[in-house]
Amino acid sequence: MSSPTYVGVKDSDVLYLFPAPESPAEECVKHPSNRRYVRPIRTFDCAFATDAIVLSFEVPPRRLSTGWKFGSNEGETDIFLGDNPSIKQLISGTHFTIGFNQNSGVLMLTNHSSIGTFIRSRADDDDDSNAEPLRRLYFSSVLERRTQIVLPGYNFIAVVPRSSDDQTYQALLTAGLRSPFSGYMTPITPPEGGPPVHRGGYSIRNIIRKAHPLNRTHVDVFVAVRISTGDKFVAKCFVKRENPETREMRFLQLLEDRKHDNIIRLEEILDAGESIYLVMPASPRGDLSQHEYLQWSESQKTHTALQILAGAEFLHRSGIFHRDIKPENLLLFTENPVNIKIADLGSATSQALANDLVGTENYAAPEVVLASNAGSSPYRTNLVDSWSIGVVLLTFYNRIEDYRNIRLFHGDGYHKILQMVASNCARSKMELPRLVALTVVIEPERRLTVAQCFQQCKNIWDRLAENLGPPILSQATIPNRPLGAGSADLPPTLDLPSEFSYFDRDGTPPPGSPNTATAGSIGTRLEASVSLSIDSIYEGLYTSASATSDVDRDG
The missing domain is CATH 1.10.510.10 (Transferase(Phosphotransferase) domain 1)
Incomplete structure (x- = not known):
């Protein structure tokens, strides 16, 4: 199922956070301190709009390099997580932030609480059977196209509303971070054409070059994002039955101990069952x-x-x-x-x-x-x-x-x-x-x-x-x-x-x-x-x- 298309997406929109019904997350959306971040959002196939917290360049965080802060300290955070007395002691002053990897532009969630922040990637529909198990996050993780964010008493669905080739968004982010992104390595890379492949701490995402129009085969090249940092790489896919040990893999392994500034290096070899991915650094300026x-x-x-x-x-x-x-x-x-x-x-x-x-x-x-x-x-x-x-x-x-x-x-x-x-x-x-x-x-x-x-x-x-x-x-x-x-x-x-x-x-x-x-x-x-x-x-x-x-x- 494809991702829903939202009505009225602005060029400056980064992320939509939809609250779970009848939860403190709804109180967060209604709180006066958060009013400037709230906007009604609806999909093309729905007649009714839902109020959501909208992270946008139109209303930037206090520091773009840090990102939007979520927490219980009303004076220090961008989005106040409410003052519900039953759960307030479980919410840290700054509980988590949502911001950008400064080098790749990938959207990240970073935990700042000793309690942790729970997340899981979601399929494009709302069927919980398609969702990964919740995992407690103590550090950082990339945000997929749809990510569930859970902390004591709060439950949000975070949705990236735009495609990975949005040039206007790219220009805004480049200006904001003062860092150039070009070629195929666009700042925002939600996976397209199905969920990403997760292997060895990497999220294998959008295809850069496809050798075969129908199948993932030798030798497709994908965007790979390191989940813990948001750094971008390229992943070259080889199908084992076609080429169990490629010359390229053999030579790159041979050069692992003899690195040179002008030869691409091999970061990881990811075994994905029928396929092998060679993960290598991505060139921010293309070729x-x-x-x-x-x-x-x-x-x-x-x-x-x-x-x-x-x-x-x-x-x-x-x-x-x-x-x-x-x-x-x-x-x-x-x-x-x-x-x-x-x-x-x-x-x-x-x-x-x-x-x-x-x-x-x-x-x-x-x-x-x-x-x-x-x-x-x-x-x-x-x-x-x-x-x-x-x-x-x-x-x-x-x-x-x-x-x-x-x-x-x-x-x-x-x-x-x-x-x-x-x-x-x-x-x-x-x-x-x-x-x-x-x-x-x-x-x-x-x-x-x-x-x-x-x-x-x-x-x-x-x-x-x-x-x-x-x-x-x-x-x-x-x-x-x-x-x-x-x-x-x-x-x-x-x-x-x-x-x-x-x-x-x-x-x-x-x-x-x-x-x-x-x-x-x-x-x-x-x-x-x-x-x-x-x-x-x-x-x-x-x-x-x-x-x-x-x-x-x-x-």
Whole structure:
């Protein structure tokens, strides 16, 4: 049964508390001290309204960081629990509070009484047979969509009146708590589509990504809330009969004792009978694909690149090769300063050579795409990650979406275009674009390894940081400092291998080099902030193909 829909829900409404009939809870609603919190509430399928205590931003608590206080001290609490002499001695001055987790925005009930506050999650109907047993709460607990709150003489049904994607509510809460929430991690997450799954102290709630439209299966991703704190996580679901021990679980367990700031960590493994949930931290800023990083400063881009490479280099040193590095798998925990964590080891391998087709086509190396061909040679898994990271870094300066349709009609033409665009990046006076030219290279043997890229990027960061303060680097820690200052144009000091040395030290291509701008060449000089025209790319592709055909005919 779906939750009732309430009439006249205001944008500022947080929670409705309905009193049990003929109980002191009704006296609480009628008490003059609580009048400003009381409003008649009714559902669409009911002709009559019921007076309820409404917690709302319209009538905020004395301190939003603490929440609304309930108790017998009329001068100190927000909601006075009455002066019934038969039960007053059982009610503490502040008996409980209802407020928000400051980091996640999840609604919490916190007990402040030695007697305790009794709660239980309720089904969407009022049948007591569907309710969990009452449990005495001595600390804190999240509030579900419907929660029964019981204390001596008082009985309330607390109802969250809105859906989890309410953007107006989110904006109000963000402003009130002065804390940003974005992406799929909205502040309010009542479970949708049925009651939540409770396992190991977590409430598995709304789905973030569903692999199958009908069943909870491999590999759905859910919002998970730690019941005792309200902190948010993501829970990745695996069905045991499909995959009893996933590669991702194995690799995350392997890394438990070797934590790194730029690799997502495993919080818990929850056994839910037929399913297993891998619980991992939730990124409050979503993933990299959700951000307009083309507009970031050069220092932010370099800092981000350094963290991606640091995480990938750590994985490689641990004998793990990711094989699906892309913006969607790069979680952004903070934006200023940038903090990136590599996620999703579902395609990872510990084999140095492989021939299976994995990853995402737009970011997969050419040799991976060719792996499905009969008789293809195994590819080196460490160099696959180099290509993918190079393409991700290329998107810092170009919108590669413009080139993706080429793959559908020209096969490997897509990879050739990416290499052409990357080689033009080498003309920039800034060093990070020049590093891209060393990774987006079709021939794997000419491509820098992740370890080499990481070392080069550290050198770039060191030179860039002269204007911003010294970086703090270790094997498990990445620089963590403000990146608001813009970067100065630095001389191109990156040492390119001879086969890539197409530019003089002033950035000018020597005559006859592959990057010399001629009438039939691909594009013109590319500054870091300018994208190549897709028309020139198409024109160059067809011109090159036509010239090759003429040579073949002449031969």
